[in-house]
Amino acid sequence: MIHVAAAIIVKDNKVLLAKRPDDKPQGGKWEFPGGKLDDNETPLQALIRECREEIAIEIDLTSCQLFDTVEFDYGDKQVVLHFYSVSVFTGEPDGQEGQQVRWFELADIERLEFPEANKGIVERLLA
């Protein structure tokens, strides 16, 4: 099982998404910023580190709340996604690996392509 932490960053009814590089698994799809937990790292620690490394923001730990934990089998890999909602951060989000990072109106994310494991999360955000 691969554990992944992902941040649902919401501000003014908009949500921040990053586009996965085309050459990666699930390439070209939009995702919540985040990534795999390092050894001995908690989901929250990984969340903070990944937001720093991927999009150059500092998230406020006290504003993070577990939104859902999702297990999914991609066939070649099994993932456990720890989704956290994040409401407070500092810095201007900027893709550090050349990836597109954008704010979307919540109502608009319905039309985007997400990794399969995100289906339920996206539905819950739209509800």
Ligand SMILES: Nc1nc2c([nH]c(=O)n2[C@@H]2O[C@H](COP(=O)(O)OP(=O)(O)OP(=O)(O)O)[C@@H](O)[C@H]2O)c(=O)[nH]1
């Ligand atoms: N960050 C993120 N990962 C997601 C989401 N949904 C989802 O299924 N994943 C999966 O969780 C894993 C994320 O880990 P990662 O971002 O470190 O993976 P990667 O493929 O970029 O890293 P790698 O190149 O080191 O393998 C990938 O298998 C990705 O497909 C999501 O919303 N956000």
Ligand SMILES: [Mg+2]
């Ligand atoms: Mg990542």
